[in-house]
Amino acid sequence: MNSIFDQDLPPTSANYAPMTPLLFLERSAEVYPQHPAIIHGALTxxxxxxxxxxxxxxxxxxxxxxxxxxxxxxxxxxxxxxxxxxxxxxxxxxxxxxxxxxxxxxxxxxxxxxxxxxxxxxxxxxxxxxxxxxxxxxxxxxxxxxxxxxxxxxxxxxxxxxxxxxxxxxxxxxxxxxxxxxxxxxxxxxxxxxxxxxxxxxxxxxHRGAAVNAISNVLEWDMPKHAVYLWTLPMFHCNGWCFPWTVAARAGVNVCLRRVEARAITEAIKQHGVTHYCGAPIVHGMLVNAPDELKQGLPAGVKGMVAGAAPPASLIEGMEKLGFDLTHVYGLTEVYGPATACAKHEDWDGVDIGERARLNARQGVRYHLQRSAQVLDPETMKPIPWDGETMGEIMFRGNITMKGYLKNPAATQEAFTGGWFHTGDLAVQYPDGYIKIKDRSKDVIISGGENISSIEVEDVIYRHPDVLAAAVVAKPDKKWGETPCAFVEIKDGARSTPWDIVEHCRKHLAAFKVPRTVIFGELPKTSTGKIQKFELRTRAGSVAAITASESES
Amino acid sequence: MNSIFDQDLPPTSANYAPMTPLLFLERSAEVYPQHPAIIHGALTxxxxxxxxxxxxxxxxxxxxxxxxxxxxxxxxxxxxxxxxxxxxxxxxxxxxxxxxxxxxxxxxxxxxxxxxxxxxxxxxxxxxxxxxxxxxxxxxxxxxxxxxxxxxxxxxxxxxxxxxxxxxxxxxxxxxxxxxxxxxxxxxxxxxxxxxxxxxxxxxxxHRGAAVNAISNVLEWDMPKHAVYLWTLPMFHCNGWCFPWTVAARAGVNVCLRRVEARAITEAIKQHGVTHYCGAPIVHGMLVNAPDELKQGLPAGVKGMVAGAAPPASLIEGMEKLGFDLTHVYGLTEVYGPATACAKHEDWDGVDIGERARLNARQGVRYHLQRSAQVLDPETMKPIPWDGETMGEIMFRGNITMKGYLKNPAATQEAFTGGWFHTGDLAVQYPDGYIKIKDRSKDVIISGGENISSIEVEDVIYRHPDVLAAAVVAKPDKKWGETPCAFVEIKDGARSTPWDIVEHCRKHLAAFKVPRTVIFGELPKTSTGKIQKFELRTRAGSVAAITASESES
Incomplete structure (x- = not known):
């Protein structure tokens, strides 16, 4: 079939150019040559x-x-x-x-x-x-x-x-x-x-994916021209989720930051009129928990993106008190960083903070220019029912998905089985289509034949007012196969004991989901603030004898 | 050369999807199903x-x-x-x-x-x-x-x-x-x-170009989610410059409008909270010149895009008084509507209205995701010097350029000669890189061997306070080859004569550029408000005997 619309109409250099974020730099230099691009200490x-x-x-x-x-x-x-x-x-x-x-x-x-x-x-x-x-x-x-x-x-x-x-x-x-x-x-x-x-x-x-994701960042945030972006997120992490290219597309300002510390962050925001920044929950927590002296004079309306873990209610509440606006995004290195966003709705403003936190804790919907983000049954590759109950695997497809793994065709093919990128994250979809992660495939705890979502247990622990951070992993158990083991970091000066945490969980969880072991102490984190569960799994295996009740006795 | 980055990393349905604006509709329906998409009278x-x-x-x-x-x-x-x-x-x-x-x-x-x-x-x-x-x-x-x-x-x-x-x-x-x-x-x-x-x-x-131009509209206007767009621009004109797709990308509202009239426009803006609209200068003029009764209660901050002709100072001033924000864009059907924008700079706010009008009357710089807009010498295909003096032809290349002309390979090849789309518009580039049209190739008037820019003469005529619209074309002349002939529409109740217009031009133009003929009356316009110069050229040929001074005598 040689249609009239396919005849003599090929791409040429007049009507086709590769999509690339490099053109964003060229255009900003052409249109706004005198506008600041980079601020670093005394350097502009x-x-x-x-x-x-x-x-x-x-x-x-x-x-x-x-x-x-x-x-x-x-x-x-x-x-x-x-x-x-x-x-x-x-x-x-x-x-x-x-x-x-x-x-x-x-x-x-x-x-x-x-x-x-x-x-x-x-x-x-x-x-x-x-x-x-x-x-x-x-x-x-x-x-x-x-x-x-x-x-x-x-x-x-x-x-x-x-x-x-x-x-x-x-x-x-x-x-x-x-x-x-x-x-x-x-x-x-x-x-x-x-x-x-x-x-x-x-x-x-x-280049295509980098350009498309950079523009998607603009669309997600309604990011205006000349936005002032603070570099709290490491650029080695998914190329700072592609924000070096996004900032260039907006002729914005890159405010550099050698070290992520509360004082440096708050000073940069005040001094340079920062409008946008990204980070793991720990970065935003640093702001919320900063001394009042540092928080004084922070402008209202600064927008933050949080990824790496769902923001707990206390963080959302703390950001609201600061007058900051937090967007929860989710992704992986394989999808250029964020590839879903928990897009907010006007009617969420009217609900109480607990419900708002629950809504915002969801991973949400596909990023703007991603073709699709869905929870599929990995066996049948069919969508799961949107009932908030049925689990499947989060899968992506579209232009915001990697070219593949370098020199590893087997891993690339496995990741792309069935024409979708398989994230390994287990999730449900709510009736409004919003995705909510229940667990990493490898983070599910199987106890007495029942699946326990480590995230569900963590969510409950996070609701305890003394808890700063928590992670739950599987601990091998002769009787049950595995049992939930909780590692908890409590706030300075808090007086709760591991036993209090267990009590708290008993009130809010089915008995089989309550951690059998609760260990207090600082949690190991990656450079981007993600808790290192593999490290905790090793620790859990070696503390077989200590349970919450025992550590209390 | 088979690089490691080219091995086993092909596009698949997991990591490649065609760019198409159809996905904008799908996503908006998925994420914001209950948000209004179309308002038409009582229908939502x-x-x-x-x-x-x-x-x-x-x-x-x-x-x-x-x-x-x-x-x-x-x-x-x-x-x-x-x-x-x-x-x-x-x-x-x-x-x-x-x-x-x-x-x-x-x-x-x-x-x-x-x-x-x-x-x-x-x-x-x-x-x-x-x-x-x-x-x-x-x-x-x-x-x-x-x-x-x-x-x-x-x-x-x-x-x-x-x-x-x-x-x-x-x-x-x-x-x-x-x-x-x-x-x-x-x-x-x-x-x-x-x-x-x-x-x-x-x-x-x-599909690629439509998606890319739709997103460029968002970037040019910093258009936020849920923008409310009023359909003053006909959708048959370059697909409403791709705004049906832009509005879908923003999950915005299409406010339909059967007829472009001052009352219908002002009422729609007030009733639906319109935030954005587009049109030829005549559409914006309708607002500026509307009776006060209609203008009362218009919200501030509404954004308009104007194309088809440079907005005269009086229009820019009138819009500013309304509290509206006007962006001047330029393009052609072949580049999906606008493909340059007169991007504003903060320091323009400080200059007087005359200078601001002069700055804003320029066609400006490439649209965001267009690869390039430049004035080239059509013979050598080299850029002209950015001196605001040297004329060349505006040319485009990139993804916001048509696939070509249907069933007309000769015209397509001619339009794309040298790897650029040739607009036929003659222009200069200022030292800041901004393009300013001097004339359509065919609109240049050659009088006694001197080139006269019809736009330059029109600009001067527009500065006369009684003038509503003006167009200058070449009139065949035995002695000079061609002479400038001005067609002028004056404001209701104004008392200026054609001779006054000639007097006004004599003050502001070199003698050879002053129209030898000035004719008052309504100007023929296209459906989009563009003055039909070809029609005026016919008229100019048939009024050989009437000159401004003669019509006064």
């Missing part, structure tokens, strides 16, 4: 300056032989080079591999080998660690190490690279004519999953 | 209802054999069926051809033949006209004519179709599972250019 750079520096840096990389599909790894906090790397690396055709700065040398060495990095840009804070990681590499290929100076780093360090970042910039041509990617499907970034078991997997992002 | 339909109706209508079309690449023409004012057609037609895989309701029967017959329409949906207001157009068709293929009832039509009419629109809807399946387009490059709409000479050309839009 405009969009014109940022674009010029990125052209310099891209051309310097190219002059050193770095080009299409070459990996450029970076080990950087949220400083200006980290923002710039999101542009100049792909402007050279290369792929940005932002390494998690909390990792150990062996894991970094694995990633450098696996990702076949040709360049590594290092902040002075991590110089010693990187020196060790480089020495642990198995690859014999050349690796160009570059020291990224930063005036905000006050510690002692040493040079580990062949040259500095500013020396690299000086090598470049500020009027360099860079090229769009040949194909919007070309890789733009490589992000390693935290990998709770086995080796980390390398998640590949492409 | 939610997004869930609208989606259900569109599924019905799409399935009814398919059941009648209409499918991929079949043309569905519509002759409709801005009523609910016109909004729905933007979704259910492409949901059936078909192509929407929205006909200009101001056209004559012969031109419509040409379009029905050329576009090979299989279905034609008609509003009762145009029944008689369509009956004539159908009888003038040369094609012998079947054409299914459908009468779209509308309670807001108060005139007399007759049935011309085989069935009614609601009968078609009743045939359909409300739970119909529609399919995404097989390819985002598939046609979604066919829009005929007004065609000042020769036959109209059929401009083909695709």
């Amino acid at each position: 750079r405009t969009w014109a300056e940022t674009y010029e520096r990125c052209r310099r840096l891209a051309s310097a990389l190219k002059a050193r032989g770095i080009g299409r599909n070459d990996t450029v790894a970076v080990m950087l906090p949220n400083t200006p080079p980290m923002v710039e790397a999101h542009f100049f690396v792909p402007m050279a055709g290369a792929v940005l591999n932002a390494l998690n700065t909390r990792l150990d040398a062996a894991t970094i060495a694995f990633m450098l080998d696996h990702g076949e990095a040709k360049v590594l840009i290092v902040d002075p804070e991590f110089a010693a660690l990187i020196e060790e990681a480089v020495s642990l590499r198995k690859s014999r290929e050349d690796l160009l190490v570059i020291d990224a100076e930063d005036s905000s780093f006050s510690g002692t360090s040493k040079r580990v690279g062949e040259l500095t970042y500013e020396e690299l910039a000086a090598e470049g041509d500020p009027s360099h004519v860079w090229e769009l990617p040949g194909n919007e499907w070309d890789a733009i970034a490589l992000n390693y999953t935290s990998g709770t078991t086995g080796n980390p997997k390398g998640v590949v992002y492409h | 339909r939610t997004w869930a209802e609208t989606y259900e109706r569109c599924r019905r209508l799409a399935s009814a079309l398919k059941a009648r054999g209409i499918g991929r690449n079949d043309t569905v023409a519509v002759m409709l004012p801005n009523t609910p069926p016109m909004v729905e057609a933007h979704f259910f037609v492409p949901m059936a895989g078909a192509v929407l051809n929205a006909l200009n309701t101001r056209l004559d029967a012969a031109t419509i017959a040409f379009m029905l033949d050329h576009g090979e329409a299989k279905v034609l949906i008609v509003d009762p207001e145009f029944a008689a006209l369509i009956e004539e157009a159908v009888s003038l068709r040369k094609s012998r293929e079947d054409l299914l004519v459908i009468d779209a009832e509308d309670s807001s039509f108060s005139g007399t009419s007759k049935r011309v179709g085989e069935l009614t629109y609601e009968e078609l809807a009743a045939e359909g399946d409300p739970s119909h599972v529609w399919e995404l387009p097989g390819n985002e490059w598939d046609a979604i709409a066919l829009n005929y250019t007004s065609g000042t000479t020769g036959n109209p050309k059929g401009v083909v839009y695709h």
Whole structure:
């Protein structure tokens, strides 16, 4: 069938361009050249300056032989080079591999080998660690190490690279004519999953997905032009959920932040008129629980996105008292960070805080430009009934889904079985279509043949007024197979005992779901504030003898 | 070169979906089912209802054999069926051809033949006209004519179709599972250019471009969720510049409007809390010049987009007095409507109204997601210097450019020569990169070997306080080749004479640019408020003897 609408109407360079976030930088530099793009301490750079520096840096990389599909790894906090790397690396055709700065040398060495990095840009804070990681590499290929100076780093360090970042910039041509990617499907970034078991997997992002997710962030937040974005979320985490590109699309301001601390955050918000920021619940909690002295003078209407865990009622309430507006989003590295949002409805404003927290704690609905987010039965691949009861697996499909796992076709195919990305998160859908996670597949506790949702138990524990953080994992049990084991962090000065927690759970949970073991203490967290359940599982196995009642006796 | 980033990482249905605005409707119906989507007089339909109706209508079309690449023409004012057609037609895989309701029967017959329409949906207001157009068709293929009832039509009419629109809807399946387009490059709409000479050309839009332009509208306007959009701009004009899809992307409200009149506009704004609307200068002028009684109670902060001509200072000033915010955009049918915007800068607020009008009268910079808008030398295809003086031709490239002209490969290739879409508009670029049209290629007046920009002369005439509208065209002249001839519409009750206009021009223009002929009277305009210069050129040729001074003598 050769329809009239298919004849002589091919894509040409007049009517087709690859979708890429690099054009966001070009346009902002063209339209708003004098508008600030990056603020870092005393430093302010405009969009014109940022674009010029990125052209310099891209051309310097190219002059050193770095080009299409070459990996450029970076080990950087949220400083200006980290923002710039999101542009100049792909402007050279290369792929940005932002390494998690909390990792150990062996894991970094694995990633450098696996990702076949040709360049590594290092902040002075991590110089010693990187020196060790480089020495642990198995690859014999050349690796160009570059020291990224930063005036905000006050510690002692040493040079580990062949040259500095500013020396690299000086090598470049500020009027360099860079090229769009040949194909919007070309890789733009490589992000390693935290990998709770086995080796980390390398998640590949492409230009199309990066552009589409960056715009979806704008749509979700109604983010206006010139928004002022504070970098509380690490850019090594899903490329800061694609916000370096979002901020460029809005000709906004990147307010850099070397360290996530209550004082630095509140001061930045007041000084620079921050309008938007993201983070795990712990980041928002830092604000809510900050001393009044720091909170004084915070502007109203600042918008926060929270991901990594559902925000508990106390956090939502605390943010409301601050006059901040919190949006709950959910995603994974494989879907460019958030790929669902708990989109709010006007009539939620009228309900009490408990109900509002329950509504907002849901993972919600597909992100704006994602094709679909649904809970499917992983056996039949059919949607589960929207009854708030029937469990299935959250699956995604559409343009906000990774290109696949690097050098791991088996894992890619498994993840994409049946034409959907399988998250491994178990959930229900409510009659309004909103998704609510019940558990990670591997976090379900099976006790006496009954499934226990660790999240359900955690939700109950969180409602206890003395609880700061809680995590529930399976503890092996000879009689029941597994039993729920709760790790709880209580607030400073609180006097509750583990037994009080058990009592509290008994009031709100079926007997078989009540933790048999409750352990107080600080919880191990990842660099992004996620509680490390795999670590707790190990601990749970080794505390077989201590139960809540026993620790009280 | 088989890079690791190109191995085993193909697009699949898990990680790739065609970009299409149809998903905007699906998502809004899923997330905000109870939110109003369409308001028309006493009728309000939610997004869930609208989606259900569109599924019905799409399935009814398919059941009648209409499918991929079949043309569905519509002759409709801005009523609910016109909004729905933007979704259910492409949901059936078909192509929407929205006909200009101001056209004559012969031109419509040409379009029905050329576009090979299989279905034609008609509003009762145009029944008689369509009956004539159908009888003038040369094609012998079947054409299914459908009468779209509308309670807001108060005139007399007759049935011309085989069935009614609601009968078609009743045939359909409300739970119909529609399919995404097989390819985002598939046609979604066919829009005929007004065609000042020769036959109209059929401009083909695709799903990708429609989605990308719809989102660009959001970005340009910082358009929030649930925006309330008033349909002052005809949807037959570049698909209402893609706003049916934009409103769906925002889960906003389409406030329909059968007739563009000051009272209907002001009442709709007050009654429904309209936040956004678009139109030619004449539409905004209607508001500014409306009686105070109608203007009373208008909310502040309403945003208008103006296209078709640069807004004169008096209009900008009038809008500011109303508390409305005007954005000047520029485009053509071939670039999905607006493809540049005169993006405002904060420091423009501080300058006087004359300077602000001058700044805002510029066509500005590329639309957000358009790859490029530039003034090039059409001979060398090189950028002209940004000096505000050197003229070149405005050219576009990127995803907001048509698929091409239907059944006209020669015209398509000519329009896309050198990998850019050639607009035919002559312009300069200022040092800030902003584009300013100096003339249409064919509107330049060449007098005694000197080029005269008709727009420059019009701008001066517009500054005269008695002038409502003005157009300057070339008048053949034995001595000079051509001379400028001005057609002027003056305000009710104004007492200026053509000679006063000449006097005014003498003060502000070089002598050779002053119109030799000035003719008062109503200007011929297109359905979208554009002045029809081709008509004036004919008139100018036939009034050889009358000059301004002579008409005064």
